[in-house]
Amino acid sequence: MKKLLVAGLVLAVHIPAFAADTPIVGNVQTRCLITTDTNGVFGNPLPSKLSTASADGGVVPVVRYDVTLADAYLAKVTTPTAFSASPSLSDSVTWTGSTAVSKTSDAAMSGYEAAKVTYGSTTQFDLTKAGSTWFSSTATAVYGVSKSFPGGSYTAIVLAECIAK
């Protein structure tokens, strides 16, 4: 009986442990991504006016922000105040513009629009939640005093910034 016990103990000592190392893996994701959802197009409802508003025949540019770290970034969207490319212009251009939240991935982001801060042509949003937010910007350019824009191609740039708080 003693021999059996000793043999049992020896066997028990040699029973291999079946515990395995369990690796923990993870990917580090980019915290703030900006992508162009829709490129804007100017409509030309009047000879002196270029506008991205759909009522004016334009297409509103839409920018998407993907944030994976809540309450760490400010989104700043600046509508254009000059053309980056255009025919030669001999008179001044008056710019107006605005930016609004057009879509969110999370209902908790519904307060972004009410809490936005606008200064000059820049609109600032506090991205307090993780997820995606779409911002649409309208821009209107009026040439001189009812002067016709010269024929040609016009380009203006929307600046989308994501600044760590």
Next chain:
Amino acid sequence: MLPTYPTFTQSFMAGISVTTLSIFNKRKDVSYYEIGVFTDEWEPIPFVSQYTVIPMKYLDTVSFDIYVSHLSLDSVEYICSVSQLDLGATVSSKICSRVK
């Protein structure tokens, strides 16, 4: 751009600090990003890196080091990447990490 809050450490050179960041390009209409280092008043700060303008393909990730003199280190607030637009692009993007 990662990390959101980078920290500088002593580099292999005396008087020079270094931090490492990475950029991911999710924009099909952008092939180059320019790097900049700024104060809290958005004044540019001299720095050295492998790149000033980084060529990037769509969905590419690039890591790079930023070297800053100890004399400027206390003034560093933001490290930013600014998209260099291809023809036809109408949205410029700027993403900034903050040194706290």
